[in-house]
Amino acid sequence: MANPRILVTRPAHQAEGQAELLAGLGLDPVQLPLLEITPVSESDPGFALLKSRIMDxxxxxxxxxxxxxxxxxxxxLIDQYWPQLPVGIQWLAIGRQTAIQLEAYGITALQSAAGYDSEALLSLPQLQQVGEQRILIMRGAGGRETLAQQLSQRGARVDYADLYRxxxxxxxxxxxSSTIGxxxxxxxxxxSGEALNNLTKLISEHGLKTLQRTTLVVPSERVARIANELGYxxxxxxxxxxxxxMAETVLSTIDMDDRT
Incomplete structure (x- = not known):
């Protein structure tokens, strides 16, 4: 019997690692990135503000x-304008992979063991008393507002560095057709919730009704709620x-007989 097919939807530059892991577990990964990541360039209207945030x-x-x-x-960007990292900054990361990525740059970042989202990070003791503190959020343009809203309510002065779209x-x-068949x-x-919304858009535009009935593996209860609201x-x-x-969860959902 053919190996169970798994649709991998991470951005192209991140999908390969996930696909290799799944293939090594006896699954058949098919890549269809649902998000394209485009860094903000110097010609972008938002670059001047982004540069000022980095310079400050x-x-x-x-x-x-x-x-x-x-x-x-x-x-x-930081490497371009700061040959040496400024001292005295408290670095934080949402999720283990983000923290690991920062370690490669010599930065030890605080992260929450309670989860992988803004709500988990907001539970850290270091973010409870932030009155008058200036906090910079490094993100993609148009992301969730929960983190900034909560920190602002706690008295912080919050800015965004919108790095990519x-x-x-x-x-x-x-x-x-050739990818999914x-x-x-x-x-x-x-x-992410955005990838889920893009999947829903593709289903609507291309009549991919079978995908709407397929098991979705999502990273958080928040995204699961969005999926349920969309009819999955x-x-x-x-x-x-x-x-x-994600791979361990996929394996737990597939009968052993399906992988033999």
Whole structure:
């Protein structure tokens, strides 16, 4: 029997590692990135503000990185304007992978053991008394507002460094057909609410009704709620958004007989 097919939807530069892990576990990963990451360039209207935030880095008490993509884009800019990192900054990361990415740049970041989202980070003791502190959030443009809203309510002065833009890759009907075809998937891996919304858009535009009935593996209860609200009925929440956690959850949903 053919190996169960798993739809991998991470951005292209992150999908390969997840696909290799799944293949090593006896699954058949199929890549269809649902997010395209485009760093803000110097020609972008928002670049001047972004540059000013980076130039003022030493004025912030805390700098929070939302994702591994924010680390890559943010540290590229910081390296350009800060040959040496400014001292005295409290670095924070949402999620283990983001913290690991920062370690590669010599930064030890605080993270929450309680989860992989803004709510988990907000539970850290270091973010409870932040009155008058300046905090910079390194993120993609148009991300969730929960973190900034809560920190502002606690008295912090919060700024954004919008480092990149996210979009749905421009797939043609032919590309969708050749990638997905008529063969069913055992599961679809989704690591964000935005990827889920983009999947829903593709289902609507290309009539991919079988995907709507496929098991979705998502990284958090928040994304699971969004999936349920969108009408998906087979939704499983992994213990986190990292490749290992998602892969373990996929294996737990597939009968052993299906993998023999």
């Amino acid at each position: 880095l030493d004025l912030y008490h805390s700098v929070i990185f939302i994702s591994a993509n924010a680390v890559t884009a943010g540290m590229d 996210r979009s749905l890759p421009p797939y043609t009907s032919g590309q969708i 008529d063969k069913p998937f055992a599961a679809v891996l989704l690591t 009925t087979r939704v499983i929440t992994a213990s986190g958004p990292d490749n290992q956690a």
